[in-house]
Amino acid sequence: MLNRFLSFIKKHALNSEGNKWLLAVSGGMDSMVLLNLCHQADFDVSVAHCNFNLRGEESDADAQFVKDTCSRLKIPYFEKHFDTKSYASAHGISTQMAARDLRYAWFNELLKEQNLDQLAVAHHAQDNLETVLLNLARGTSISGLRGMLPKSENIIRPLLGFERDEIENFAKQEGIEWREDSSNASDNYKRNYLRHQIIPAFTELNAGFYATFQNTLEKNLEVERVFQEKINALKPYIEEVVDGYRFSKDQIIHSGIGAFQLSELLKPFGLNYEQSKELLVALGGISGKKFNTSSHQFLVDREYVFITAHQAKKFEPLLIEEGQGQFSLSQQTFEIKRLDGDSEVDRNPSNAFLDFNKLTFPLEVRAWEEGDYFFPLGMKGKKKLSDFMIDQKIPLNLKDQIRVLTSEENIVWVIGHRIDDRFKTNDQTKEVLSISRK
Structure with a gap:
């Protein structure tokens, strides 16, 4: 065997x-x-x-x-x-x-x-x-x-x-x-x-x-591969526009695809099979019909179906004052401690061990923004946070949940993923700020 x-x-x-x-x-x-x-x-x-x-x-x-x-x-x-x-x-x-x-x-x-x-x-x-x-x-x-x-x-x-x-x-x-x-x-x-x-x-x-x-x-595996090739061939039908995506009603109608193929094509936007059947019917009807999924809205217009993401609730930044013992984020509690410089450091990216004297309070926890960059621990030079997330294979639907810890607008820690090399501890560190999940 x-x-x-x-x-x-x-x-x-x-x-x-x-x-x-x-x-x-x-x-x-x-x-x-x-x-x-x-x-x-x-x-x-x-x-x-x-x-x-x-x-x-x-x-x-x-x-x-x-x-x-x-x-x-x-x-x-x-x-x-x-x-x-x-x-x-x-x-x-x-x-x-x-x-x-x-x-x-x-x-x-x-x-x-x-x-x-x-x-x-x-x-x-x-x-x-x-x-x-x-x-x-x-x-x-x-x-x-x-x-x-x-x-x-x-x-x-x-x-x-x-x-x-x-x-x-x-x-x-x-x-x-x-x-x-x-x-x-x-x-x-x-x-x-x-x-x-x-x-x-x-x-x-x-x-x-x-x-x-x-x-x-x-x-069945061979059938799935052939089917997926057909779906991949249809993907260019979905065009990216300023506020989301769209596809031509006529193009879908004339392609002759059924509800199952349409549901697979639109799966990234949360459309299920039953909704796909209704959407196919709506393509031949009057404009204005709307379909909602957990993540997106489909609007049937005159020539196109427009796909827009639901607006997520804006994340309100959190301030962390010197001496604060904990904070909560995404239903998780993080414990904050000050330790001696010779304390053992845990390199688990779920936690952060930072040189206390390099930090300026209050620290801030905020949502990441386009244009953000930091100096990832273990890498040379700075890197755009968007590129770092690609390298880390963070799924698109999870990127909006990424939060960063900052000190005077400098990213100190991409929470749960990597600290900034500039704030790491070393042999000269006198005090360590420890942040770990409880």
């Missing part, structure tokens, strides 16, 4: 020389096999374990098991506890969705903090089948019918080409220990219901169902 594992990684370009992986390890069979294979392959990995506190002592025992295994294998181990039920209640979502949100948010933090390249998860062929069937039950598009990909952004799935029986046989042959999650036996969860009730019925209809399913996914 190790050779097939390495071949799958090579085929899908999941690893490059010098890459460091973060493994999501629950302690279950799949993730323990992934850990074992990575160890055998001598990959540079760290392990992250989430304790969602949903199964009492059983959850704690899972965490201890994974921690002990990593200690024995001399692999870096990270663990975090979550109040999953409270999070689910506060956000009005299921515990399963809450657990997913919490773990991936933490994984992304770890990748950044520990300078790791990608997150490896132990999804296998049966997980992929369950995902497609769930998507089909909820309603989906082409992407939902081609299943999970071996690599999507910074997430890799090295076991996606393996069936669960293969993984179990390998675990038993290698003497790999794992923990059984008691909740897996219940049909209360949708995936378990599919696993125990629906998929066995398919295998009764077709003994080679998994192979047939894999072929279907490969066909």
Whole structure:
């Protein structure tokens, strides 16, 4: 299995020389096999374990098991506890969705903090089948019918080409220990219901169902690629104008595209399939019809449909006085401390450690502005903040949320991302101003 594992990684370009992986390890069979294979392959990995506190002592025992295994294998181990039920209640979502949100948010933090390249998860062929069937039950598009990909952004799935029986046989042959999650036996969860009730019925209809399913996914992936080429060819129809975007009504009508293609073309502006059907009808009607999404408004005019972004509430700057102990920003609280110059400095970009004597109070927290520049720590010379955000691959929809800390109009810290080199601590620093998330 190790050779097939390495071949799958090579085929899908999941690893490059010098890459460091973060493994999501629950302690279950799949993730323990992934850990074992990575160890055998001598990959540079760290392990992250989430304790969602949903199964009492059983959850704690899972965490201890994974921690002990990593200690024995001399692999870096990270663990975090979550109040999953409270999070689910506060956000009005299921515990399963809450657990997913919490773990991936933490994984992304770890990748950044520990300078790791990608997150490896132990999804296998049966997980992929369950995902497609769930998507089909909820309603989906082409992407939902081609299943999970071996690599999507910074997430890799090295076991996606393996069936669960293969993984179990390998675990038993290698003497790999794992923990059984008691909740897996219940049909209360949708995936378990599919696993125990629906998929066995398919295998009764077709003994080679998994192979047939894999072929279907490969066909759907090709269909998706052809479809995406068509959407890319339509993108020039969307023109950027002074206050937003527009597209010609006649051009869309004469292109003959349907509502699904239109919804995919306009997905960056939040238009869904049902709205796209209504918009197509409106193109042949009188002008003045409006459609609103969470982020944009569509206005059907005489010749064009104009797309404008909703005006976001203007961020009011915050002043930080000398001696102030904390401030709040985007529902997060930051703690401010004055430390001795010889205090240990944390280089985590989520926090800032600054030379106190280089600062002039009051400091100001404000929204970033076009034309802003600073001297990023670790870089030579100044850089436009807009260029820095591009380099950091900060998504367009998140750029408006970037805040900066300034001293006498000089950027001291792009909050959560990088301090300015001019305000860093050094051997001559007598006092440190520490700003960290509580």
